[in-house]
Amino acid sequence: MDRVRVALLGCGVVGSEVARLLLAQADDLAARVGAPLELVGIAVRRPDRPRPGIDPALLTDDAEGLVARADVVVEVVGGIEPARSLMHAAFRHGAGVVTANKVLLAEHGPELFEAASAADVDLYYEAAVAGAIPLIRPLRESLAGDRVTRFLGIVNGTTNYVLDQMDTTGAGFGDAVERAQALGYAEADPTADVEGYDAASKAAILASLAFHTRVPGEAVHREGITGVSAADVAAAARMGCVVKLLAIGSREPEGPDGPAGVTVRVHPAFVPRSHPLAGVRGPFNAVFVEAEAAGELMFYGPGAGGTPTAGAVLGDVVAVARHRVHGGRGPGESAYADLPTLPLSRVLTRYHVRLEVADRPGVLARVADAFAAHGVSIEQVRQQAVGEDEAAELVVVTHVAPDTALSDTVADLAGLDVVLDVTSVMRVEGE
Numbered sequence: 258m259d260r261v262r263v264a265l266l267g268c269g270v271v272g273s274e275v276a277r278l279l280l281a282q283a284d285d286l287a288a289r290v291g292a293p294l295e296l297v298g299i300a301v302r303r304p305d306r307p308r309p310g311i312d313p314a315l316l317t318d319d320a321e322g323l324v325a326r327a328d329v330v331v332e333v334v335g336g337i338e339p340a341r342s343l344m345h346a347a348f349r350h351g352a353g354v355v356t357a358n359k360v361l362l363a364e365h366g367p368e369l370f371e372a373a374s375a376a377d378v379d380l381y382y383e384a385a386v387a388g389a390i391p392l393i394r395p396l397r398e399s400l401a402g403d404r405v406t407r408f409l410g411i412v413n414g415t416t417n418y419v420l421d422q423m424d425t426t427g428a429g430f431g432d433a434v435e436r437a438q439a440l441g442y443a444e445a446d447p448t449a450d451v452e453g454y455d456a457a458s459k460a461a462i463l464a465s466l467a468f469h470t471r472v473p474g475e476a477v478h479r480e481g482i483t484g485v486s487a488a489d490v491a492a493a494a495r496m497g498c499v500v501k502l503l504a505i506g507s508r509e510p511e512g513p514d515g516p517a518g519v520t521v522r523v524h525p526a527f528v529p530r531s532h533p534l535a536g537v538r539g540p541f542n543a544v545f546v547e548a549e550a551a552g553e554l555m556f557y558g559p560g561a562g563g564t565p566t567a568g569a570v571l572g573d574v575v576a577v578a579r580h581r582v583h584g585g586r587g588p589g590e591s592a593y594a595d596l597p598t599l600p601l602s603r604v605l606t607r608y609h610v611r612l613e614v615a616d617r618p619g620v621l622a623r624v625a626d627a628f629a630a631h632g633v634s635i636e637q638v639r640q641q642a643v644g645e646d647e648a649a650e651l652v653v654v655t656h657v658a659p660d661t662a663l664s665d666t667v668a669d670l671a672g673l674d675v676v677l678d679v680t681s682v683m684r685v686e687g688e
């Protein structure tokens with residue numbers, strides 16, 4: 258093969274950087290692949306719009322036609338359609354695909370991996386989870402001989418940036434989200450970030466890979482950060498913690514509570530400042546992976562942003578292009594373990610519960626009784642007066658408890674006449 262034809266679909270935050278780096282590093286990439294990479298075209302919605310540094314002759318609005326002329330298709334359009342149809346078209350034409358599209362993989366991964374396998378071509382997606390951090394390849398290849406038992410990490414740059422700004426600069430939620438959008442971290446619709454959908458897609462992809470099973474995005478328990486208030490951030494600080502949006506996947510053994518399987522969840526949590534995840538700032542991501550033989554591994558780096566993400570995309574382009582030149586194919590989907598995704602009731606966590614209560618004798622005992630009635634053991638209680646009226650803030654930190662026991666406790670607390678409001682319920686992780 259005297260050249261490898263690369264088609265780029267999308268020229269936004271990531272795509273424009275892929276195009277720039279492909280051209281700027283052409284000689285190095287050719288040496289690494291064993292043949293030159295020729296950028297044969299860039300599919301965009303508005304080919305007439307000038308794009309600095311990009312030859313206008315490369316721009317086309319005929320994405321289908323472009324795919325038919327490529328050996329490697331890079332999909333950085335995002336969303337489900339037309340990305341999904343264009344990837345199928347690429348496979349039909351015998352082209353390998355590199356994508357950064359986690360939502361598409363979390364929703365339609367199995368169908369796409371099967372199509373790639375049937376066409377005997379590659380489907381690579383390092384940039385889809387934790388941006389520039391090499392994480393997919395270690396899970397898919399380096400840890401293929403081990404047994405991963407758990408992952409825990411920060412996989413969304415936008416929400417980490419927003420929470421970090423709230424913690425360190427006292428920025429408001431809306432302002433911080435706008436800054437994340439301007440910096441190119443956020444999805445086209447930042448709701449996907451702040452409501453936890455983006456992290457849930459990534460958690461589904463990680464769990465599927467790590468546990469050799471299929472976990473669709475909708476099976477992931479998901480809570481975003483829109484409910485996290487400045488008061489929660491301040492309460493975390495008083496407890497020596499920071500608030501982080503975590504993605505956690507775990508193998509659960511068979512036991513009295515049910516069969517073996519996996520739990521996968523995304524939610525904000527208090528993380529002690531002494532934990533390495535607490536030091537992950539701005540749009541950076543970090544993921545801990547626990548495996549039986551390897552022990553604990555930590556992956557850290559930029560989780561969002563055009564240039565870092567484009568670096569991960571290009572790493573995949575080199576791998577897929579090498580296979581075109583030298584033959585062979587990378588690993589496909591591995592879902593043989595076929596484990597069920599279990600409900601959150603199988604998860605044990607510590608909780609931080611903040612209540613507004615009447616400030617009068619006997620209140621503490623009634624609150625403690627509500628916890629005891631559901632077998633939730635209390636580790637700490639702190640009370641402080643709020644304002645001038647007869648109300649007080651009560652903070653209860655529990656020992657580990659099942660999710661259902663905690664939700665039942667919270668329902669009972671909300672029904673007590675002495676509880677004016679259950680202000681917040683937050684998990685405590687990473688100890």
Ligand SMILES: NC(=O)C1=CN([C@@H]2O[C@H](COP(=O)(O)OP(=O)(O)OC[C@H]3O[C@@H](n4cnc5c(N)ncnc54)[C@H](O)[C@@H]3O)[C@@H](O)[C@H]2O)C=CC1
Nearest residue numbers: 267268269270271300301302333334335357358561562566
């Ligand atoms: N921005 C980031 O930090 C990261 C983004 N990603 C993923 O990379 C992908 C692209 O993200 P961004 O570049 O940030 O988004 P973006 O919104 O900046 O770029 C997408 C581009 O695709 C274009 N487009 C949409 N439909 C099209 C069509 N039918 N034909 C041609 N072009 C079309 C849009 O006009 C836009 O310019 C998404 O899947 C995203 O989730 C992954 C990791 C990090």
Ligand SMILES: N[C@@H](CC=O)C(=O)O
Nearest residue numbers: 413414415442443444
């Ligand atoms: N919007 C995403 C981009 C990378 O996947 C994020 O903020 O992490």
Ligand code: NA
Nearest residue numbers: 383386388390
């Ligand atoms: Na990655």
